[in-house]
Amino acid sequence: NAGVMQNPRHLVRRRGQEARLRCSPMKGHSHVYWYRQLPEEGLKFMVYLQKENIIDESGMPKERFSAEFPKEGPSILRIQQVVRGDSAAYFCASSPRVSNSYNEQFFGPGTRLTVL
Amino acid sequence: AQSVTQLGSHVSVSEGALVLLRCNYSSSVPPYLFWYVQYPNQGLQLLLKYTSAATLVKGINGFEAEFKKSETSFHLTKPSAHMSDAAEYFCAVTSNNDMRFGAGTRLTVKP
Numbered sequence: 001n002a003g004v005m006q007n008p009r010h011l012v013r014r015r016g017q018e019a020r021l022r023c024s025p026m027k028g029h030s031h032v033y034w035y036r037q038l039p040e041e042g043l044k045f046m047v048y049l050q051k052e053n054i055i056d057e058s059g060m061p062k063e064r065f066s067a068e069f070p071k072e073g074p075s076i077l078r079i080q081q082v083v084r085g086d087s088a089a090y091f092c093a094s095s096p097r098v099s100n101s102y103n104e105q106f107f108g109p110g111t112r113l114t115v116l
Numbered sequence: 117a118q119s120v121t122q123l124g125s126h127v128s129v130s131e132g133a134l135v136l137l138r139c140n141y142s143s144s145v146p147p148y149l150f151w152y153v154q155y156p157n158q159g160l161q162l163l164l165k166y167t168s169a170a171t172l173v174k175g176i177n178g179f180e181a182e183f184k185k186s187e188t189s190f191h192l193t194k195p196s197a198h199m200s201d202a203a204e205y206f207c208a209v210t211s212n213n214d215m216r217f218g219a220g221t222r223l224t225v226k227p
Binding site: 004033041042043044045048056093104106107108110112 | 160214220
């Protein structure tokens with residue numbers, strides 16, 4: 001019973017390139033969340049998605065960042081024209097749908113993005 | 117809007133001493149509260165959670181936390197620290213869909 005999977009675990013990009021981070025939720029989970037962790041800081045919520053829908057993107061930067069969770073395949077966090085300030089650890093979490101209750105989130109191991 | 121505040125970005129204790137990591141929350145609705153632990157270069161692992169059942173919650177690795185509504189607190193404790201407890205600890209709050217994390221407390225355990 002695999003947990004949340006993220007790949008790649010480490011990603012190096014030069015300024016101006018694109019970064020694509022992938023997240024495969026746990027089996028049976030239909031909700032995906034993306035968080036960013038900057039050095040010496042806590043996790044910051046970025047976006048919450050269900051299959052084919054963005055539910056809450058209040059934490060996403062307005063430019064260069066986008067996320068999707070297609071009907072088939074993993075969720076993708078895409079960062080265009082990366083800058084050094086995008087260097088961080090990006091964590092994905094997934095949860096099952098539990099009505100009228102909290103959605104416990106299970107975290108992946110993260111992708112560490114380094115922008116040169 | 118919900119939020120949590122973790123008091124103390126760094127806590128250092130001796131092996132065998134009491135561990136106390138502080139977390140205060142703010143929520144306009146009854147909250148669900150969590151403590152996660154993060155070891156170096158790893159993801160977050162759930163330690164324990166409060167979901168409005170018992171106010172004293174026991175978690176893994178000997179940790180426990182008590183929900184105190186009057187103090188809006190959810191402090192994490194462990195009676196006797198072990199070297200393997202050295203890690204970053206995050207408090208989090210959610211009411212339904214999104215989760216808000218504190219800035220984290222780095223626990224150091226001295227031999």
